[in-house]
Amino acid sequence: MVQRAELREALLEAVDHGLLVPGEIVRAAIYARIENSYELKREEIPEKLEAFHRALEDLLGKGVTVMEKLIAKNLYSRLGLNFVEHANWTLVDYVNHAKRVERDA
Secondary structure: OOOHHHHHHHHHHHHHHHHHOOOHHHHHHHHHHHHHHHOOOHHHOOOOHHHHHHHHHHHHHHHHHHHHHHHHHHHHHHHOOOOOOOOOOOHHHHHHHHHHHHHHO
16 A cells, blocks of 8 residues: 655656646746746645645646646556546546545555
């Protein structure tokens, strides 16, 4: 069973990985913009996942879906979970599902 700290660290690493897809400079710019405009630091993402989702949605528009699925896939891989894509799920839904699966294990 995955511990809360392990899930938190896996989520932060998955976010780092997902935001790296467009490049290091873009990832740094996204983190800076989220911190400056939304007062959300990288370290706070696991506790403020809804705010992170809204910030990404504002910044990326419809592209948020692709980015969040990349993050979710990476998170599930890190946790040893089977990723199943759901059309209308956000990163918040995937993380909540991962928590439920781990709790039920």
